[in-house]
Amino acid sequence: MGVYIVKRLLLTIPLLLVISFLTFVLINLSPQDPAKLVLQAQDVPVITDELIAQTKHELGIDDPFIVQYMNWLTSCFQLDFGNSYVKDEAVGVLLGPAFFNTLKLTLVSSLVIIVSSVIFGAVCALIEGRVLDRFIRGLFFFLSALPAYLIGILMIWYFSVELDLLPTSGLESYQSYILPVSVIALTHIGLYFRTVRSAVLANLNEDYVLYARASGLPEKKIIVAILKNSLQVSISIFCMSIPLILGGTVVVENVFAWPGLGSLSVKSILSRDFPVIQAYVLIIAVAFVVFNTISDIINMALNPKLRAGE
Template sequence: MIRYAARRLLTAVLLLLVISFLAFLLQQLAPVDPAEAVLHAQGVPQVTSELIAQKKAELGLDRPLLRQYASWLASSVQLDFGLSYVTGKPVWSLLGPAFMHTLQLTAVSAAAIILLSVALGVYCALREDAWPDRATRGAAFLLTAMPPYWLAAWLVWLFSVKLDLLPTSGMDSAASFVLPTAVLAVGYAGVYFRVIRSSMIAGRNEDYVLYGRANGLTERAITRRVLANSLQVAVPMFGMAVPILLGSTVVVENVFAWPGLGTLSVKAILGRDYPVIQAFVLLLASSFVVFNAVSEVLSGLLNPRLRKDL
Protein backbone atom coordinates (compact mmCIF):
# COMPACT_ATOMS: atom_id res chain seq x y z
CA MET A 1 0.00 0.00 0.00
CA ILE A 2 2.90 2.36 0.77
CA ARG A 3 4.38 1.79 -2.70
CA TYR A 4 0.97 2.35 -4.30
CA ALA A 5 0.47 5.64 -2.43
CA ALA A 6 4.06 6.77 -3.15
CA ARG A 7 3.65 6.19 -6.89
CA ARG A 8 0.38 8.11 -6.98
CA LEU A 9 1.86 11.00 -5.02
CA LEU A 10 4.96 11.10 -7.25
CA THR A 11 2.73 11.23 -10.32
CA ALA A 12 0.79 14.07 -8.71
CA VAL A 13 3.98 16.06 -8.07
CA LEU A 14 5.11 15.66 -11.70
CA LEU A 15 1.68 16.75 -12.93
CA LEU A 16 1.81 19.79 -10.66
CA LEU A 17 5.13 20.82 -12.19
CA VAL A 18 3.71 20.54 -15.71
CA ILE A 19 0.60 22.47 -14.70
CA SER A 20 2.65 25.22 -13.06
CA PHE A 21 4.70 25.68 -16.24
CA LEU A 22 1.56 25.87 -18.38
CA ALA A 23 0.02 28.39 -15.98
CA PHE A 24 3.19 30.45 -16.17
CA LEU A 25 3.05 30.42 -19.98
CA LEU A 26 -0.41 32.01 -19.96
CA GLN A 27 1.20 35.41 -19.54
CA GLN A 28 3.72 34.74 -22.30
CA LEU A 29 1.00 33.64 -24.74
CA ALA A 30 -1.30 36.58 -24.03
CA PRO A 31 -2.22 38.67 -27.10
CA VAL A 32 -1.30 41.87 -25.24
CA ASP A 33 2.17 42.46 -23.84
CA PRO A 34 1.95 42.07 -20.02
CA ALA A 35 3.96 45.25 -19.49
CA GLU A 36 1.59 47.17 -21.76
CA ALA A 37 -1.40 45.69 -19.92
CA VAL A 38 0.03 46.91 -16.61
CA LEU A 39 0.52 50.41 -17.95
CA HIS A 40 -3.03 50.55 -19.29
CA ALA A 41 -4.38 49.22 -15.98
CA GLN A 42 -2.46 51.91 -14.13
CA GLY A 43 -4.12 54.56 -16.28
CA VAL A 44 -1.00 55.72 -18.16
CA PRO A 45 -2.38 58.03 -20.88
CA GLN A 46 0.40 57.54 -23.44
CA VAL A 47 2.05 54.11 -23.58
CA THR A 48 5.41 54.30 -25.35
CA SER A 49 7.99 51.67 -26.17
CA GLU A 50 10.33 53.22 -23.61
CA LEU A 51 7.72 52.87 -20.87
CA ILE A 52 7.03 49.28 -21.91
CA ALA A 53 10.74 48.42 -21.78
CA GLN A 54 11.04 50.09 -18.37
CA LYS A 55 8.04 48.19 -17.02
CA LYS A 56 9.40 44.89 -18.37
CA ALA A 57 12.65 45.45 -16.53
CA GLU A 58 10.71 46.36 -13.37
CA LEU A 59 8.62 43.18 -13.56
CA GLY A 60 11.55 40.98 -14.57
CA LEU A 61 9.97 40.16 -17.93
CA ASP A 62 13.21 40.89 -19.78
CA ARG A 63 14.97 37.89 -18.23
CA PRO A 64 15.26 34.45 -19.91
CA LEU A 65 12.04 32.44 -19.84
CA LEU A 66 13.29 29.61 -17.61
CA ARG A 67 14.72 32.04 -15.08
CA GLN A 68 11.38 33.83 -14.96
CA TYR A 69 9.60 30.50 -14.43
CA ALA A 70 11.98 29.36 -11.69
CA SER A 71 11.55 32.65 -9.83
CA TRP A 72 7.77 32.59 -10.26
CA LEU A 73 7.51 28.95 -9.13
CA ALA A 74 9.65 29.56 -6.03
CA SER A 75 7.42 32.47 -5.07
CA SER A 76 4.19 30.60 -5.89
CA VAL A 77 5.12 27.74 -3.57
CA GLN A 78 5.11 30.38 -0.80
CA LEU A 79 1.72 31.68 -2.06
CA ASP A 80 3.39 34.81 -3.38
CA PHE A 81 1.90 35.31 -6.85
CA GLY A 82 3.08 38.87 -7.28
CA LEU A 83 0.99 42.02 -7.47
CA SER A 84 -2.30 42.50 -9.25
CA TYR A 85 -1.90 44.56 -12.42
CA VAL A 86 -5.23 46.30 -11.80
CA THR A 87 -5.28 47.01 -8.05
CA GLY A 88 -1.58 46.82 -7.24
CA LYS A 89 -2.36 44.64 -4.22
CA PRO A 90 -0.72 41.24 -3.55
CA VAL A 91 -2.58 38.59 -5.53
CA TRP A 92 -3.02 36.32 -2.50
CA SER A 93 -4.73 39.14 -0.57
CA LEU A 94 -7.40 39.01 -3.29
CA LEU A 95 -7.32 35.27 -3.95
CA GLY A 96 -7.23 34.07 -0.33
CA PRO A 97 -10.57 35.52 0.87
CA ALA A 98 -12.24 34.62 -2.44
CA PHE A 99 -10.93 31.06 -2.18
CA MET A 100 -12.27 30.68 1.37
CA HIS A 101 -15.70 31.94 0.28
CA THR A 102 -15.78 29.51 -2.65
CA LEU A 103 -14.50 26.69 -0.43
CA GLN A 104 -17.38 27.25 2.00
CA LEU A 105 -19.92 27.03 -0.81
CA THR A 106 -18.12 24.01 -2.27
CA ALA A 107 -18.02 22.14 1.06
CA VAL A 108 -21.74 22.65 1.68
CA SER A 109 -22.57 21.68 -1.92
CA ALA A 110 -20.35 18.58 -1.82
CA ALA A 111 -22.02 17.40 1.39
CA ALA A 112 -25.44 17.93 -0.19
CA ILE A 113 -24.36 16.04 -3.33
CA ILE A 114 -23.08 13.05 -1.35
CA LEU A 115 -26.20 12.85 0.83
CA LEU A 116 -28.58 13.22 -2.12
CA SER A 117 -26.65 10.77 -4.30
CA VAL A 118 -26.51 8.04 -1.66
CA ALA A 119 -30.13 8.51 -0.55
CA LEU A 120 -31.56 8.58 -4.08
CA GLY A 121 -29.27 5.78 -5.27
CA VAL A 122 -30.38 3.43 -2.50
CA TYR A 123 -34.04 4.46 -2.84
CA CYS A 124 -34.12 3.80 -6.59
CA ALA A 125 -32.09 0.58 -6.41
CA LEU A 126 -34.52 -0.92 -3.91
CA ARG A 127 -37.41 0.01 -6.22
CA GLU A 128 -35.81 -0.95 -9.53
CA ASP A 129 -38.07 -0.13 -12.50
CA ALA A 130 -41.05 0.70 -10.26
CA TRP A 131 -42.77 4.03 -10.80
CA PRO A 132 -40.85 5.85 -7.99
CA ASP A 133 -37.58 4.78 -9.63
CA ARG A 134 -38.68 5.92 -13.08
CA ALA A 135 -40.10 9.19 -11.75
CA THR A 136 -36.92 9.99 -9.81
CA ARG A 137 -34.70 9.27 -12.80
CA GLY A 138 -36.94 11.33 -15.07
CA ALA A 139 -36.89 14.31 -12.73
CA ALA A 140 -33.11 14.00 -12.32
CA PHE A 141 -32.66 13.92 -16.10
CA LEU A 142 -34.79 17.06 -16.50
CA LEU A 143 -32.99 19.00 -13.76
CA THR A 144 -29.55 17.91 -14.96
CA ALA A 145 -30.33 19.09 -18.49
CA MET A 146 -31.18 22.61 -17.29
CA PRO A 147 -28.41 25.22 -17.67
CA PRO A 148 -27.28 26.37 -14.20
CA TYR A 149 -28.02 30.04 -14.89
CA TRP A 150 -31.57 29.18 -16.03
CA LEU A 151 -32.24 27.02 -12.97
CA ALA A 152 -30.76 29.75 -10.75
CA ALA A 153 -33.05 32.36 -12.32
CA TRP A 154 -36.12 30.21 -11.70
CA LEU A 155 -35.18 29.53 -8.08
CA VAL A 156 -34.57 33.23 -7.45
CA TRP A 157 -37.92 34.10 -9.02
CA LEU A 158 -39.77 31.50 -6.95
CA PHE A 159 -38.11 31.59 -3.53
CA SER A 160 -36.86 35.18 -3.45
CA VAL A 161 -39.24 37.24 -5.55
CA LYS A 162 -42.57 35.41 -5.18
CA LEU A 163 -42.27 33.75 -1.78
CA ASP A 164 -39.72 36.17 -0.28
CA LEU A 165 -38.09 33.36 1.69
CA LEU A 166 -34.43 33.50 0.66
CA PRO A 167 -31.95 36.26 -0.23
CA THR A 168 -31.10 36.78 -3.89
CA SER A 169 -27.38 37.50 -3.49
CA GLY A 170 -24.42 37.81 -1.15
CA MET A 171 -23.38 35.58 1.75
CA ASP A 172 -24.78 37.44 4.74
CA SER A 173 -26.33 34.44 6.51
CA ALA A 174 -26.84 30.69 6.38
CA ALA A 175 -29.91 31.27 4.20
CA SER A 176 -27.61 32.71 1.51
CA PHE A 177 -26.17 29.21 0.95
CA VAL A 178 -29.51 27.60 0.08
CA LEU A 179 -30.08 28.72 -3.52
CA PRO A 180 -26.49 28.47 -4.84
CA THR A 181 -26.07 25.11 -3.10
CA ALA A 182 -29.30 23.85 -4.65
CA VAL A 183 -28.18 24.88 -8.14
CA LEU A 184 -24.80 23.17 -7.74
CA ALA A 185 -26.07 20.06 -5.97
CA VAL A 186 -29.03 19.24 -8.19
CA GLY A 187 -27.02 18.84 -11.38
CA TYR A 188 -24.24 16.67 -9.97
CA ALA A 189 -26.43 14.58 -7.64
CA GLY A 190 -28.64 13.84 -10.65
CA VAL A 191 -25.64 12.19 -12.31
CA TYR A 192 -23.92 10.60 -9.33
CA PHE A 193 -26.97 8.87 -7.85
CA ARG A 194 -27.37 6.86 -11.06
CA VAL A 195 -23.87 5.45 -10.59
CA ILE A 196 -24.71 4.28 -7.06
CA ARG A 197 -28.07 2.91 -8.25
CA SER A 198 -26.47 0.89 -11.06
CA SER A 199 -23.72 -0.39 -8.78
CA MET A 200 -26.22 -1.46 -6.13
CA ILE A 201 -28.45 -3.21 -8.66
CA ALA A 202 -25.44 -5.12 -9.97
CA GLY A 203 -24.32 -5.90 -6.42
CA ARG A 204 -27.71 -7.30 -5.42
CA ASN A 205 -27.27 -9.98 -8.09
CA GLU A 206 -23.89 -11.14 -6.76
CA ASP A 207 -23.40 -14.58 -5.20
CA TYR A 208 -22.56 -13.21 -1.74
CA VAL A 209 -26.07 -11.70 -1.54
CA LEU A 210 -27.60 -15.12 -2.28
CA TYR A 211 -25.39 -16.74 0.37
CA GLY A 212 -26.31 -14.01 2.86
CA ARG A 213 -30.01 -14.62 2.38
CA ALA A 214 -29.46 -18.39 2.68
CA ASN A 215 -27.71 -17.79 6.02
CA GLY A 216 -30.63 -15.77 7.33
CA LEU A 217 -29.29 -12.21 7.02
CA THR A 218 -31.96 -9.52 7.04
CA GLU A 219 -32.60 -7.39 3.94
CA ARG A 220 -31.37 -4.34 5.85
CA ALA A 221 -28.03 -6.02 6.60
CA ILE A 222 -27.70 -7.13 2.98
CA THR A 223 -28.50 -3.60 1.74
CA ARG A 224 -25.82 -2.13 4.01
CA ARG A 225 -23.24 -4.59 2.64
CA VAL A 226 -24.22 -3.91 -0.97
CA LEU A 227 -24.07 -0.15 -0.34
CA ALA A 228 -20.62 -0.46 1.26
CA ASN A 229 -19.35 -2.31 -1.82
CA SER A 230 -21.03 0.20 -4.15
CA LEU A 231 -19.32 3.11 -2.41
CA GLN A 232 -15.96 1.68 -3.53
CA VAL A 233 -16.99 2.74 -7.03
CA ALA A 234 -18.31 6.08 -5.80
CA VAL A 235 -15.26 7.17 -3.76
CA PRO A 236 -13.21 8.43 -6.76
CA MET A 237 -16.33 10.12 -8.09
CA PHE A 238 -17.03 11.90 -4.81
CA GLY A 239 -13.34 12.70 -4.42
CA MET A 240 -13.40 14.63 -7.68
CA ALA A 241 -16.64 16.42 -6.77
CA VAL A 242 -14.79 19.09 -4.76
CA PRO A 243 -12.39 20.32 -7.50
CA ILE A 244 -15.17 20.05 -10.10
CA LEU A 245 -17.36 22.24 -7.93
CA LEU A 246 -14.50 24.70 -7.41
CA GLY A 247 -14.25 25.07 -11.18
CA SER A 248 -17.97 25.18 -11.87
CA THR A 249 -18.93 27.95 -9.46
CA VAL A 250 -18.16 30.71 -11.96
CA VAL A 251 -21.73 30.97 -13.31
CA VAL A 252 -23.42 30.42 -9.94
CA GLU A 253 -21.23 32.92 -8.11
CA ASN A 254 -21.85 35.60 -10.72
CA VAL A 255 -25.61 34.98 -10.68
CA PHE A 256 -25.83 35.17 -6.88
CA ALA A 257 -23.09 37.83 -6.46
CA TRP A 258 -21.07 35.41 -4.34
CA PRO A 259 -17.65 36.95 -3.51
CA GLY A 260 -15.64 33.89 -4.50
CA LEU A 261 -13.13 32.67 -7.06
CA GLY A 262 -15.66 32.61 -9.88
CA THR A 263 -16.49 36.30 -9.51
CA LEU A 264 -12.83 37.22 -9.03
CA SER A 265 -11.69 35.24 -12.10
CA VAL A 266 -14.26 36.90 -14.38
CA LYS A 267 -13.14 40.35 -13.22
CA ALA A 268 -9.48 39.37 -13.74
CA ILE A 269 -10.13 38.08 -17.27
CA LEU A 270 -12.04 41.21 -18.26
CA GLY A 271 -9.30 43.39 -16.77
CA ARG A 272 -6.44 41.29 -18.22
CA ASP A 273 -5.05 40.89 -14.72
CA TYR A 274 -2.59 38.12 -15.63
CA PRO A 275 -1.10 37.41 -12.17
CA VAL A 276 -4.60 36.79 -10.77
CA ILE A 277 -5.51 34.60 -13.77
CA GLN A 278 -2.28 32.59 -13.39
CA ALA A 279 -2.88 32.06 -9.67
CA PHE A 280 -6.50 31.04 -10.28
CA VAL A 281 -5.55 28.51 -12.97
CA LEU A 282 -2.72 27.09 -10.84
CA LEU A 283 -4.92 26.81 -7.73
CA LEU A 284 -7.80 25.18 -9.59
CA ALA A 285 -5.66 22.72 -11.57
CA SER A 286 -3.67 21.80 -8.47
CA SER A 287 -6.89 21.00 -6.61
CA PHE A 288 -7.85 18.57 -9.37
CA VAL A 289 -4.49 16.79 -9.14
CA VAL A 290 -4.44 16.67 -5.33
CA PHE A 291 -8.01 15.42 -4.93
CA ASN A 292 -7.52 12.87 -7.71
CA ALA A 293 -4.41 11.51 -5.97
CA VAL A 294 -6.18 11.37 -2.60
CA SER A 295 -9.23 9.60 -4.10
CA GLU A 296 -6.97 7.04 -5.81
CA VAL A 297 -5.17 6.31 -2.55
CA LEU A 298 -8.51 5.94 -0.72
CA SER A 299 -9.77 3.64 -3.49
CA GLY A 300 -6.66 1.53 -3.08
CA LEU A 301 -7.33 1.26 0.66
CA LEU A 302 -10.92 0.17 0.07
CA ASN A 303 -10.21 -2.14 -2.87
CA PRO A 304 -6.88 -4.06 -2.73
CA ARG A 305 -7.41 -5.30 -6.30
CA LEU A 306 -6.55 -1.82 -7.59
CA ARG A 307 -2.99 -2.17 -6.25
CA LYS A 308 -2.40 -5.85 -7.01
CA ASP A 309 0.11 -4.99 -9.75
CA LEU A 310 2.48 -3.33 -7.24
Protein backbone atom coordinates in the same frame (compact mmCIF):
# COMPACT_ATOMS: atom_id res chain seq x y z
CA MET B 1 -0.09 0.49 1.76
CA GLY B 2 2.47 3.00 2.98
CA VAL B 3 4.74 2.29 0.00
CA TYR B 4 1.83 2.86 -2.40
CA ILE B 5 0.99 6.21 -0.79
CA VAL B 6 4.61 7.37 -1.07
CA LYS B 7 4.80 6.27 -4.72
CA ARG B 8 1.47 7.94 -5.52
CA LEU B 9 2.57 11.19 -3.90
CA LEU B 10 5.90 11.13 -5.75
CA LEU B 11 4.08 10.65 -9.06
CA THR B 12 2.18 13.88 -8.50
CA ILE B 13 5.38 15.97 -8.44
CA PRO B 14 6.23 15.77 -12.19
CA LEU B 15 2.53 16.13 -13.02
CA LEU B 16 2.28 19.32 -10.96
CA LEU B 17 5.43 20.67 -12.63
CA VAL B 18 3.95 20.03 -16.09
CA ILE B 19 0.71 21.73 -15.04
CA SER B 20 2.57 24.76 -13.72
CA PHE B 21 4.61 25.03 -16.93
CA LEU B 22 1.53 24.78 -19.17
CA THR B 23 -0.28 27.36 -17.03
CA PHE B 24 2.62 29.78 -17.37
CA VAL B 25 2.94 29.16 -21.12
CA LEU B 26 -0.78 29.54 -21.91
CA ILE B 27 -1.09 32.83 -20.06
CA ASN B 28 2.04 34.19 -21.75
CA LEU B 29 0.68 33.33 -25.21
CA SER B 30 -1.73 36.26 -24.90
CA PRO B 31 -1.09 38.98 -27.50
CA GLN B 32 -1.64 41.65 -24.85
CA ASP B 33 1.51 43.33 -23.51
CA PRO B 34 1.44 43.07 -19.68
CA ALA B 35 3.46 46.27 -19.36
CA LYS B 36 0.87 48.24 -21.33
CA LEU B 37 -1.95 46.73 -19.25
CA VAL B 38 -0.24 47.84 -16.04
CA LEU B 39 0.32 51.35 -17.34
CA GLN B 40 -3.27 51.58 -18.57
CA ALA B 41 -4.52 50.40 -15.18
CA GLN B 42 -2.47 53.16 -13.57
CA ASP B 43 -4.14 55.71 -15.88
CA VAL B 44 -0.83 56.85 -17.34
CA PRO B 45 -1.78 59.55 -19.87
CA VAL B 46 1.07 58.97 -22.33
CA ILE B 47 2.57 55.49 -22.69
CA THR B 48 6.04 55.74 -24.20
CA ASP B 49 8.48 53.02 -25.21
CA GLU B 50 10.73 54.04 -22.30
CA LEU B 51 7.89 53.58 -19.82
CA ILE B 52 7.04 50.19 -21.31
CA ALA B 53 10.68 49.06 -21.09
CA GLN B 54 10.94 50.29 -17.49
CA THR B 55 7.71 48.54 -16.50
CA LYS B 56 8.83 45.30 -18.13
CA HIS B 57 12.05 45.44 -16.12
CA GLU B 58 10.11 46.05 -12.90
CA LEU B 59 7.80 43.13 -13.66
CA GLY B 60 10.71 40.90 -14.64
CA ILE B 61 9.16 40.08 -18.01
CA ASP B 62 12.22 41.23 -19.95
CA ASP B 63 14.16 38.21 -18.66
CA PRO B 64 14.53 35.04 -20.77
CA PHE B 65 11.41 32.86 -20.77
CA ILE B 66 12.86 30.03 -18.68
CA VAL B 67 14.15 32.53 -16.09
CA GLN B 68 10.67 34.08 -15.86
CA TYR B 69 9.14 30.64 -15.35
CA MET B 70 11.62 29.58 -12.67
CA ASN B 71 11.16 32.87 -10.80
CA TRP B 72 7.38 32.52 -10.97
CA LEU B 73 7.48 28.85 -9.89
CA THR B 74 9.76 29.63 -6.96
CA SER B 75 7.39 32.38 -5.86
CA CYS B 76 4.40 30.04 -6.20
CA PHE B 77 6.03 27.57 -3.79
CA GLN B 78 6.04 30.45 -1.30
CA LEU B 79 2.36 31.22 -2.13
CA ASP B 80 3.47 34.45 -3.78
CA PHE B 81 1.63 34.82 -7.10
CA GLY B 82 2.79 38.35 -7.80
CA ASN B 83 0.75 41.54 -7.88
CA SER B 84 -2.49 42.25 -9.66
CA TYR B 85 -2.05 44.43 -12.74
CA VAL B 86 -5.34 46.21 -12.10
CA LYS B 87 -5.54 46.67 -8.32
CA ASP B 88 -1.80 46.71 -7.61
CA GLU B 89 -2.32 44.33 -4.69
CA ALA B 90 -0.79 40.97 -3.95
CA VAL B 91 -2.68 38.24 -5.81
CA GLY B 92 -2.70 36.15 -2.64
CA VAL B 93 -4.54 38.92 -0.79
CA LEU B 94 -7.24 38.92 -3.48
CA LEU B 95 -7.43 35.14 -3.84
CA GLY B 96 -7.35 34.22 -0.16
CA PRO B 97 -10.86 35.34 0.93
CA ALA B 98 -12.33 34.41 -2.47
CA PHE B 99 -10.82 30.91 -2.30
CA PHE B 100 -12.20 30.19 1.17
CA ASN B 101 -15.66 31.48 0.18
CA THR B 102 -15.68 29.20 -2.85
CA LEU B 103 -14.27 26.31 -0.82
CA LYS B 104 -17.05 26.64 1.75
CA LEU B 105 -19.68 26.71 -0.99
CA THR B 106 -18.02 23.70 -2.66
CA LEU B 107 -17.81 21.59 0.49
CA VAL B 108 -21.42 22.27 1.51
CA SER B 109 -22.63 21.54 -2.03
CA SER B 110 -20.52 18.37 -2.25
CA LEU B 111 -21.91 17.11 1.05
CA VAL B 112 -25.49 17.68 -0.15
CA ILE B 113 -24.74 16.04 -3.50
CA ILE B 114 -23.05 12.96 -2.00
CA VAL B 115 -25.73 12.35 0.66
CA SER B 116 -28.57 12.91 -1.82
CA SER B 117 -26.93 10.75 -4.48
CA VAL B 118 -26.45 7.84 -2.08
CA ILE B 119 -30.04 8.05 -0.81
CA PHE B 120 -31.72 8.44 -4.21
CA GLY B 121 -29.35 5.95 -5.89
CA ALA B 122 -29.96 3.25 -3.29
CA VAL B 123 -33.73 3.81 -3.22
CA CYS B 124 -34.05 3.75 -7.01
CA ALA B 125 -31.97 0.57 -7.23
CA LEU B 126 -34.07 -1.20 -4.61
CA ILE B 127 -37.31 -0.24 -6.41
CA GLU B 128 -35.93 -0.71 -9.93
CA GLY B 129 -38.53 -0.35 -12.66
CA ARG B 130 -41.29 1.04 -10.48
CA VAL B 131 -43.04 4.34 -11.09
CA LEU B 132 -41.09 6.18 -8.38
CA ASP B 133 -37.78 4.95 -9.82
CA ARG B 134 -38.68 6.19 -13.30
CA PHE B 135 -39.98 9.50 -11.93
CA ILE B 136 -36.81 10.26 -9.92
CA ARG B 137 -34.53 9.35 -12.82
CA GLY B 138 -36.56 11.46 -15.25
CA LEU B 139 -36.66 14.43 -12.88
CA PHE B 140 -32.91 14.53 -12.26
CA PHE B 141 -32.14 13.88 -15.91
CA PHE B 142 -34.28 16.90 -16.79
CA LEU B 143 -32.69 19.10 -14.11
CA SER B 144 -29.14 18.13 -15.10
CA ALA B 145 -29.94 19.15 -18.69
CA LEU B 146 -30.96 22.68 -17.64
CA PRO B 147 -28.26 25.39 -17.46
CA ALA B 148 -27.33 26.44 -13.93
CA TYR B 149 -28.00 30.13 -14.61
CA LEU B 150 -31.59 29.37 -15.64
CA ILE B 151 -32.31 27.36 -12.48
CA GLY B 152 -30.64 30.09 -10.43
CA ILE B 153 -32.71 32.88 -11.96
CA LEU B 154 -35.96 30.92 -11.51
CA MET B 155 -35.13 30.21 -7.86
CA ILE B 156 -34.28 33.87 -7.22
CA TRP B 157 -37.56 34.94 -8.81
CA TYR B 158 -39.65 32.49 -6.79
CA PHE B 159 -37.98 32.26 -3.38
CA SER B 160 -36.53 35.77 -3.17
CA VAL B 161 -38.88 37.98 -5.20
CA GLU B 162 -42.25 36.25 -4.94
CA LEU B 163 -41.96 34.70 -1.46
CA ASP B 164 -39.31 37.07 -0.04
CA LEU B 165 -37.77 34.21 1.95
CA LEU B 166 -34.11 34.12 0.92
CA PRO B 167 -31.42 36.68 0.00
CA THR B 168 -30.70 37.10 -3.68
CA SER B 169 -26.96 37.69 -3.45
CA GLY B 170 -23.91 38.04 -1.26
CA LEU B 171 -22.70 36.09 1.75
CA GLU B 172 -24.35 37.48 4.85
CA SER B 173 -25.67 34.45 6.78
CA TYR B 174 -26.34 30.72 6.48
CA GLN B 175 -29.42 31.60 4.40
CA SER B 176 -27.12 32.87 1.66
CA TYR B 177 -25.98 29.27 1.09
CA ILE B 178 -29.42 27.83 0.41
CA LEU B 179 -30.04 29.03 -3.15
CA PRO B 180 -26.52 28.59 -4.63
CA VAL B 181 -26.08 25.19 -2.94
CA SER B 182 -29.50 24.10 -4.24
CA VAL B 183 -28.62 25.13 -7.80
CA ILE B 184 -25.27 23.31 -7.72
CA ALA B 185 -26.85 20.21 -6.17
CA LEU B 186 -29.75 20.04 -8.62
CA THR B 187 -27.42 20.25 -11.63
CA HIS B 188 -25.01 17.57 -10.32
CA ILE B 189 -27.09 14.98 -8.43
CA GLY B 190 -28.36 13.46 -11.69
CA LEU B 191 -24.86 12.27 -12.64
CA TYR B 192 -23.75 10.93 -9.28
CA PHE B 193 -27.00 9.28 -8.19
CA ARG B 194 -27.10 7.28 -11.44
CA THR B 195 -23.59 6.04 -10.66
CA VAL B 196 -24.66 4.87 -7.20
CA ARG B 197 -27.80 3.29 -8.61
CA SER B 198 -25.82 1.32 -11.21
CA ALA B 199 -23.32 0.16 -8.60
CA VAL B 200 -26.08 -0.97 -6.22
CA LEU B 201 -27.86 -2.83 -9.03
CA ALA B 202 -24.62 -4.59 -9.96
CA ASN B 203 -24.06 -5.67 -6.36
CA LEU B 204 -27.65 -6.89 -5.97
CA ASN B 205 -26.88 -9.55 -8.58
CA GLU B 206 -23.66 -10.72 -6.92
CA ASP B 207 -23.39 -14.20 -5.42
CA TYR B 208 -22.66 -12.93 -1.91
CA VAL B 209 -26.13 -11.34 -1.76
CA LEU B 210 -27.76 -14.63 -2.72
CA TYR B 211 -25.72 -16.54 -0.15
CA ALA B 212 -26.44 -13.94 2.56
CA ARG B 213 -30.19 -14.19 1.97
CA ALA B 214 -30.04 -17.97 1.83
CA SER B 215 -28.21 -17.95 5.17
CA GLY B 216 -31.03 -15.97 6.72
CA LEU B 217 -29.12 -12.74 7.39
CA PRO B 218 -31.34 -9.73 8.15
CA GLU B 219 -32.15 -7.65 5.06
CA LYS B 220 -30.80 -4.52 6.75
CA LYS B 221 -27.34 -6.06 7.10
CA ILE B 222 -27.40 -7.17 3.48
CA ILE B 223 -28.36 -3.68 2.26
CA VAL B 224 -25.56 -2.14 4.37
CA ALA B 225 -23.06 -4.55 2.80
CA ILE B 226 -24.36 -3.74 -0.68
CA LEU B 227 -24.04 -0.01 -0.03
CA LYS B 228 -20.51 -0.41 1.32
CA ASN B 229 -19.38 -2.34 -1.76
CA SER B 230 -21.22 0.06 -4.08
CA LEU B 231 -19.58 3.13 -2.56
CA GLN B 232 -16.15 1.63 -3.24
CA VAL B 233 -16.98 1.91 -6.93
CA SER B 234 -18.33 5.46 -6.56
CA ILE B 235 -15.64 6.85 -4.26
CA SER B 236 -13.45 8.13 -7.14
CA ILE B 237 -16.37 9.97 -8.70
CA PHE B 238 -17.33 11.53 -5.37
CA CYS B 239 -13.75 12.67 -4.72
CA MET B 240 -13.49 14.19 -8.18
CA SER B 241 -16.82 15.98 -7.69
CA ILE B 242 -15.13 18.42 -5.29
CA PRO B 243 -12.62 19.92 -7.78
CA LEU B 244 -15.28 19.78 -10.52
CA ILE B 245 -17.62 21.88 -8.39
CA LEU B 246 -14.73 24.10 -7.25
CA GLY B 247 -13.89 24.92 -10.86
CA GLY B 248 -17.50 25.00 -12.02
CA THR B 249 -18.96 27.54 -9.61
CA VAL B 250 -18.25 30.42 -11.99
CA VAL B 251 -21.82 30.66 -13.31
CA VAL B 252 -23.50 30.17 -9.93
CA GLU B 253 -21.22 32.67 -8.18
CA ASN B 254 -21.94 35.32 -10.81
CA VAL B 255 -25.71 34.69 -10.68
CA PHE B 256 -25.79 35.06 -6.88
CA ALA B 257 -22.95 37.63 -6.63
CA TRP B 258 -21.06 35.18 -4.41
CA PRO B 259 -17.67 36.69 -3.40
CA GLY B 260 -15.62 33.69 -4.53
CA LEU B 261 -13.07 32.55 -7.09
CA GLY B 262 -15.65 32.33 -9.87
CA SER B 263 -16.65 35.97 -9.61
CA LEU B 264 -13.03 37.08 -9.20
CA SER B 265 -11.89 35.06 -12.23
CA VAL B 266 -14.56 36.58 -14.51
CA LYS B 267 -13.61 40.11 -13.42
CA SER B 268 -9.93 39.29 -13.97
CA ILE B 269 -10.57 37.89 -17.46
CA LEU B 270 -12.57 40.96 -18.47
CA SER B 271 -9.83 43.29 -17.18
CA ARG B 272 -7.01 41.03 -18.48
CA ASP B 273 -5.46 40.75 -15.04
CA PHE B 274 -3.02 37.97 -16.00
CA PRO B 275 -1.43 37.21 -12.59
CA VAL B 276 -4.87 36.59 -11.04
CA ILE B 277 -5.97 34.41 -13.99
CA GLN B 278 -2.70 32.48 -13.80
CA ALA B 279 -3.09 31.81 -10.08
CA TYR B 280 -6.75 30.78 -10.51
CA VAL B 281 -5.96 28.27 -13.27
CA LEU B 282 -3.07 26.84 -11.24
CA ILE B 283 -5.21 26.43 -8.09
CA ILE B 284 -7.99 24.61 -9.96
CA ALA B 285 -5.53 22.33 -11.78
CA VAL B 286 -3.70 21.47 -8.55
CA ALA B 287 -7.05 20.75 -6.86
CA PHE B 288 -7.84 18.16 -9.56
CA VAL B 289 -4.49 16.42 -9.07
CA VAL B 290 -4.73 16.46 -5.27
CA PHE B 291 -8.27 15.06 -5.12
CA ASN B 292 -7.49 12.45 -7.77
CA THR B 293 -4.57 11.30 -5.63
CA ILE B 294 -6.79 11.23 -2.53
CA SER B 295 -9.41 9.13 -4.35
CA ASP B 296 -6.74 6.60 -5.41
CA ILE B 297 -5.46 6.30 -1.84
CA ILE B 298 -9.00 5.87 -0.45
CA ASN B 299 -9.75 3.21 -3.07
CA MET B 300 -6.58 1.38 -2.09
CA ALA B 301 -7.57 1.53 1.59
CA LEU B 302 -11.11 0.26 0.93
CA ASN B 303 -10.43 -2.41 -1.70
CA PRO B 304 -8.46 -5.49 -0.55
CA LYS B 305 -8.01 -6.61 -4.18
CA LEU B 306 -6.06 -3.43 -4.97
CA ARG B 307 -3.91 -3.88 -1.87
CA ALA B 308 -3.22 -7.47 -2.87
CA GLY B 309 -2.05 -6.36 -6.30
CA GLU B 310 0.08 -3.53 -4.95
